[in-house]
Amino acid sequence: MFKVPEYEINERITKLKKLMRKKAIDAMFIVQRMDFFYFSGTAQNGYLYVPAEKEPLLFIRKYMPRAEKESSIKQIIEIKSVKEIPGLILKYHKKIDRVIGFELDVMPVNEFYFYRKLLSCEKCQDGSGLIHSLRMIKSSWEIEQMKHTAKISHRVFDYIKKVIRPGISEMEFSGIYETYARKLGHAARLRARNYQSELYNWHILSGSNGGIVGMLDSPATGQGTSPAHPCGGSNKLLNRNEPIMIDLGTNINGYHIDETRMFAMGSMPKRAENACRAVIDIHNTIIKKALPGTMLDTLYREAVNMAEEMGYKNEFLGPKGYKVTFIGHGLGLEIVEPPFIAEGKKDCIKSGMVFALEPKMVFEHQFSAGIESVFIVTDTGGCLLSSVPVDIFINH
């Protein structure tokens, strides 16, 4: 059975406690499913209480037998109701801590008010920054997980190349390759931190659908299936000789890989092919320059400058007035998580950060051209975790 190793959990908790002391947070109350999984190894229904100076308490509402198998946290306590928690903290630790950190970036207001009252802490603080700063540096074990997911993603792209055919709708075709991914262990659900995120595995934008801008924080949005789901694939049929962008998310054991490749059946119009070659150039250059200590904004600007020099000022990152201001994002237990290679981000990249780099162009009303791979920052620059060939896939 897959299990997050005990040493991983210990190290994560130790690092969290260290950061808490630095920020004068006495205890963290962790509930969001992936933060909870990250620090406990289980995604059962429960609450994790981590005091800076004592052992963490893992409260499980449902379902204890599975949580006990999955988690390396030593103190696991079954509860019937969240209301038992204050009493149990008192029982195990003699006191409820004064300053408690919550995940205020994702926790809804009413839920926060409920916990604040329940724990009657003196001061509540936003602890989400601490969690992000840990989660954004991947351990060797996590890198192995992501490499494994990347291998499955590679197999799905190979499968797509084999079975893509004209005359099938974008949405139906997305189901076909997702079925194959599920057969290989893909968890099918992509996780996002933001409650407003539209996350899905049918971002297949063929021909003119790739030229449709919309609500997504992405260069192209696609038509989608209705005004209620106005993004991604549609009932448009795939045609020969048009550029087809497939942006694929794969999730194995909780760890995501996010990759985009361009496909065509027959040939791709020269203008589209040139644009695809240009984004591949940008992609390869940025990965090489992703050295520890480089500012996120510097990498972003480098990509924008390259695109402009190659004559793609109008198309790069979307049409004028609707351009996005990032070229890459972190990923791991969520498919989009900090940090972001984006305009104005003054933080420096660090060894162990993992990014999905996605330079993309939109030729409005015509097509999209882009690529996306996952790389890890090492001391000698970015190193691909993705194993899919960095190329255009044309079936002649």
Next chain:
Amino acid sequence: MFKVPEYEINERITKLKKLMRKKAIDAMFIVQRMDFFYFSGTAQNGYLYVPAEKEPLLFIRKYMPRAEKESSIKQIIEIKSVKEIPGLILKYHKKIDRVIGFELDVMPVNEFYFYRKLLSCEKCQDGSGLIHSLRMIKSSWEIEQMKHTAKISHRVFDYIKKVIRPGISEMEFSGIYETYARKLGHAARLRARNYQSELYNWHILSGSNGGIVGMLDSPATGQGTSPAHPCGGSNKLLNRNEPIMIDLGTNINGYHIDETRMFAMGSMPKRAENACRAVIDIHNTIIKKALPGTMLDTLYREAVNMAEEMGYKNEFLGPKGYKVTFIGHGLGLEIVEPPFIAEGKKDCIKSGMVFALEPKMVFEHQFSAGIESVFIVTDTGGCLLSSVPVDIFINH
């Protein structure tokens, strides 16, 4: 093109304003995607400001051309940044209202703090209750949408019956029928209000997988694909002569249908078949009794009593210690939304409410038995929107 009719939007806004006056809320600031869509007709990236005494302002960040086509709101204003909103409210309405309602049931704390400061309102209130009370009563137009989705769901169940076969994994099979649903227009993504909800379309629990309890607020949870996704289908292969539960969510034009049917290839063990017949009895009885004015709790108790009288005290709604305390939930633009037919819910059901009714049993470590249909409350009792036969599907 699908469009929410102007009269629908007008009526929803009028009713919202009426409720706001009753609750002394001067304006509502609506951002959550489905609330936003419900009141505006568009799901583009934006903000809807509804003052009780003035015309609503629809602010669109991205993408104006689509929002203008989709929405019947008269005043649509394109913005580059949310920070322009206070100035624009002043420009159009001369003042920013004093008491502003927010969707505090879903809005994260940090986001709320940001808006509160931005709008510098005197008092912020939870406006989510108002929105729910409107959304839970469906209009005739909405019922037509849901009937349309129900027809597609029926076709997917027919397809499942035709193509189900032994030796295929739960996850792969879920992909096959979801592909068919996508071909018919299914938006593939199921929407949920709660940020912690695990919502997905692969709740296919075959044989012993149906006997696995876990983190879901559902009688059975299933094995899932890993401790990070510990619910729903797994790599277990479908077998002949075992009960197979398929819980299917379908979404067309934003409106969901949620239905469960039991399948078997060959035959179903007598004990399972009897349990399936028992839940069908409960299902049919509850629908008949769903008369306006009946308390939600009364329907819940009625179902529990029936199950106990038939000898299923241990299995109904889950095994002892892990039972859920509801038998049905509202649905519409979200697949799970208020109201809930649940223990202790003292509200009365009303004409126009739509429920997914799902009496289910878990024989721990063995199998699940259950059914789920969608009905609307009418003056003469519940009336099925679902058209799938209320039966067990056995391929001999």
